[in-house]
Amino acid sequence: MYIIEVENLVRKYGDLTAVDNISFSVEEGEIFGFLGPNGAGKTTTISVLCTLLRPTSGRAWVNGHDVVREQAAVRRSIGLVFQDPSLDDRLTAQENLEFHAVLYDIPADVRAKRTEEVLRMVELYDRRNNLVRTFSGGMKRRLEIARGLMHYPKVLFLDEPTLGLDPQTRSHIWEYILELREREGITIFLTTHYMEEAEHADRIAIIDYGRIVALDTPENLKSMVGGDIITVKTRDDEAAARQIAARYGVKVRRTADGLSFKVAKGEEFIPKLVVESETEILSVGLRRPTLDDVFLKLTGREIREEEAGPLDRMRERMRRRARRH
Amino acid sequence: MHTLRAIYIIGYREILRYWRDKPRIISSFARPLLFLFVFGSGLSPAMGGLARGLGSEGLEAALGEAIDYTKFIFPGVIGMNMLIASLMSGISIVWDREFGFLKEVLVAPISRAAVALGKTLGGSTIGVIQGLLILALAPSVGVSVTPMMVIQLIPLMLLASFATTSLGVLIAARMRTVESFGMIMNLLTMPMIFISGAMFPLRDLPSWMDFLVKINPVTYAIDPLRQVIFRAQGLPEAALEKLPQMGLGVIVFGHTMTIADDIIVIVAFGVTMIALAMWMFSIQD
Secondary structure, eight states: OEEEEEEEEEEEETTEEEEEEEEEEEETTOEEEEEOOTTSSHHHHHHHHTTSSOOSEEEEEETTEETTTOHHHHHHHEEEEOSSOOSOTTSBHHHHHHHHHHHTTOOHHHHHHHHHHHHHHTTOGGGTTSBGGGOOHHHHHHHHHHHHHTTOOSEEEEESTTTTOOHHHHHHHHHHHHHHHHHHOOEEEEEESOHHHHTTOSEEEEEETTEEEEEEOHHHHHHHTOSEEEEEEESOHHHHHHHHHHHHOOOOEEETTEEEEEESSHHHHHHHHHHHOSSOEEEEEEEOOOHHHHHHHHHSSOOOOSOOOHHHHHHHHHHHHHHHO | OHHHHHHHHHHHHHHHHHHHOHHHHHHTTHHHHIIIIIIHHHHGGGGGGGGTTSSOHHHHHHHHHHOOHHHHHHHHHHHHHHHHHHHHHHHHHHHHHHTSHHHHHHTSSSOHHHHHHHHHHHHHHHHHHHHHHHHTTGGGGTOOOOHHHHHHHHHHHHHHHHHHHHHHHHHHTTOOOHHHHHHHHHHHHHHHHHTTTSSSOOSSOOHHHHHHHHHOHHHHHHHHHHHHHHHTTTOOHHHHHHHIIIIISOEETTEEOOHHHHHHHHHHHHHHHHHHHHHHHHOOO
16 A cells, blocks of 8 residues: 555646646655755645645545545654744653643653653754744754654654754764664655755655656666766867767766756766877766756756755745745 | 644744743833723823712712723723733734745645634733733732623723724734734724723713714623623622613613623624634735
8 A cells, every 4th residue: 555645736826837737657766856945846746745735636645544534543643844844842852742742642651751752863952942043944844853752653744854954963964864764663754855855755745836747766766867068168169069968979068167967877978988089188077867957867957956045045935925925 | 633733833923922022011011001090090180070960979089080081991901901912913914924934834734714813812812811811910900800800801902902803803914014904903903992982981972982882893892891800899789780871881772781781782793703814814816
């Protein structure tokens, strides 16, 4: 049985179609990723799966329960870590978790033990009586993950889990997540616009303008690109481009850094290129394809890979608010 | 059982957050103090003739002395503080929505109606606390406080607070930003207080104002408080009977509203509001 099933899901906000007829399934125990630029429909899809939004049309099931007709059952099976922090700043870490425990009907005798367990897991036990207002961004995110796990959900939804966090915190959080999957067999549904983050997934759906443009393992997706990426800088880029295209039958792109094209087995190709080139080669670079290259190949655009700063996040929030009207 | 516990914890969170915000509690005293001591002292001399033409000269004198303006608006100021606190509960909902916490509550396996109820109960309790804080000022305005009076006041305050909080929750149910809510608050709060018989006696009013007073739910929330407080001031029975005619009571279609009558109106209003609030909250996007 698939732990998540989505069938022809459509979600519109007035005239804007945020999710445009997508279908996919997620296996239990998988790490499944939604990769796409901001505004592609990732958060909207997660919101529908978490019963926060109703589909305009189409159906979805989580843990065998219909997200429209069996909402309480779906909610009991899922944990959710939102893109925007959703903790209460004026309560302590412990109080936030206790609040959650009561809402999810965790029995009183188990509550204290479970709270301690998850706090220790994310290494926040010593800070349990501090107001969340005093926590850093990374600590808040860890607390939210702890909270999302308290009721032993079958699926943990992570909406841009490491957005705005520094690399060290990011890798720590992924350590917990992977350990989690090992220990508790939980399924992880992840949305992100960071390529490196998507690499953690077993399978990725690339989403753009509300549609799934590809769905496969990261490896398979990358091999779609058709080889390694070579970048060269020469004395005469224009001439070199023509020669390379003619001699090796590849499509050459001009970029700000020089020329770029794809070949199979890049390491073996480079010596040949250097020897056979008629123009003087100044530098050569070799890169394995990344998911950004996959996206580029599929859509002709790049996923905007910059760190989303606070301004971006506020803009995102405004955009989302505008959509809801 | 689970639902009851959930309602409780949602209400409890409201009270916890309120109590931890000491600056807000302190600043909530500013307006009541202004009304009681500045307004009250300033207007008292002008209000001397409240009891004019209602009985013997001796009675008039006794009444005029017993109830100066400051004492007159004391129940109204309690009501004002409660009303403002209750409507502010609505703000907490909009705040939670705007800053994300509401999602945590909405994605939990409890009904949205339960969320509305929890917020209302928490807000009502806060309203009562705010009312009691003003009651503590009674000695400084010459209003005597008896234990019996307090015991009678608390359930009446709870009822009134419940009605106004559910109004606040209803307004907040579909509101997106704190600014919009703030605007509505400003439009509603002061008019509702001023046109409730709390600020001036309901005697010889122009008919349009008289009408507004009679349809204003706050009028029926404050009237019981006033009756309980004045009854405990040691006035002779004959004088107490004159109070409604002085404008210190509510007369609807010739019938003087008793505390029981007021309660019926408030309960009806409150139940309607909370039912609507629970329904509005349940509507899903």
